[in-house]
Amino acid sequence: AAMADALDAIAGQDDPLGRTLAHFDRPNGLKIDRVSVPIGVIAMIYESRPNVGSDAGALCIKSGNAVILRGGSESLHSSRVIVDCLTAGLKAAGLPEDAVQLVDTRDREAVKHLLHSTEHVDLVIPRGGRGLVSLVQREARVPTLLHLDGNNHTYVHHSADLEMAAGLVRNAKMRRTG
Template sequence: MDQTDQWVPAMPRLAAQARAAARALARSSTATRDAALRHAAQALRDRQGEILAANARDLDASTATASFRDRLTLTPARVEAMARGLEDIAALPDPVGRVLADWTRPNGLRIRRVATPVGVIGMIYESRPNVGADAAGLCIKSGNAVILRGGSESLHSARAIHGAMAAGLRAAGLPEDAVQIAPDSDRRHVADMLTASGLIDLIIPRGGKSLVERVQREARVPVLSHAEGLCHTYVHAAADPAMARGLVVNAKMRRTGICGATETLLIDAAVAPTLLPAIVADLAARGCTFHADARARAILPDLPPATEADFATEWLDAVLSIAVVDGVEDALAHIARYGSAHTEAIVTEMRRPRHSS
């Protein structure tokens, strides 16, 4: 390596600053942390123009697919959603000091298990810049400092959002170092975070399967991770047809590039002949394409056939896998075989019987 390009890790410095801030945050009152969140929400609104301009720089530099650009894009409505999200977090009960268990030993010794902050959390995420505000808000609420490392494609947006979070902390009299951000887009910051044992207490990855797998493989710090978002919507035989059509379109097409979007439609054989053509027409009119099993193709022969791999694929795009199933148990079996235990939905009008006491 050229002597002029010696890598100087930023994580030891950021983590030391975060650790000091975490101690102050853990000792702060509920009212103070909630005030920081509300001030940060207002800062997001006040700095909307700055945030959108930063996001425009990221978008101008992006050559990614349409679904990826959607994840990257901020709008006035999405900035407002970030602000409301912080206010919603502020309104939640304080998790710090919550008694998790309380018991007394035979000798009279009373033992209590009480929730306390973790310390310093490292948040590694990809293209969605709003994740930075969400993660910072949850960490502030729970008394934890956080070091954010967003995707290189959202660097300018992440910096602008971080500025609003820092302003909220400052306005509430809390240390700004409680929320920090990697100084640049260098990928070596990720490796440094993953190996920062003793500096960072917990790593949380938020992104696609490859990111999560890398974090799980390389981390020397405890990891709290999620699976990919291979989500299913099951249309039950008792579903209201109009409601089912509306919900499926929303679940699939509202934002195709997020991990909570429906990737597979399961439809009950009892209603598939009449309802599936309408659902497919609704989705196709919005640009969706399909992979369908043999039973769905018996109803709509023009649908492309689905392979085994298709049902195990998180599309993150306007693509939907379709299978016809025989009732709830068959739907659950399909989900157990292919799903990621992220998010599933059932559309039905059936009511659970009430049991007399």
């Protein structure tokens, strides 16, 4: 139920595409807009938490990206079922079924191949421990979005909604708080 609830929450979010994020008027009269667009193909490499695959798949679809999922070998069967469900949902919605792919092997060399796939992958995001993040940092030829040790920092502006900010901080620092 938690994965389904997370998918519903992602589906209910506003469309992130085509939003003007910034606007600049240059002295020469040139007008520049920074507009949100899809990245392309995102490879999500994660350890044995299958819900990361469903969350990543949904977030990538929502943001107009394709995703290649590579979960831990211990959760390969669960990842297969999750990807089957996501592709069935894509088909039912009239979207390209192949927008979500699974690296369907336990072979660790497949991760290195993915990290070197500069012609096919636009961004790699690892989600896991120090060993995984270090491997991605060392081996990737593709741009990466890294984290380390789960640390994150939050600045709360004095005019912010403090109740909302507290909820965001709890969510950032704790697992599945509700």
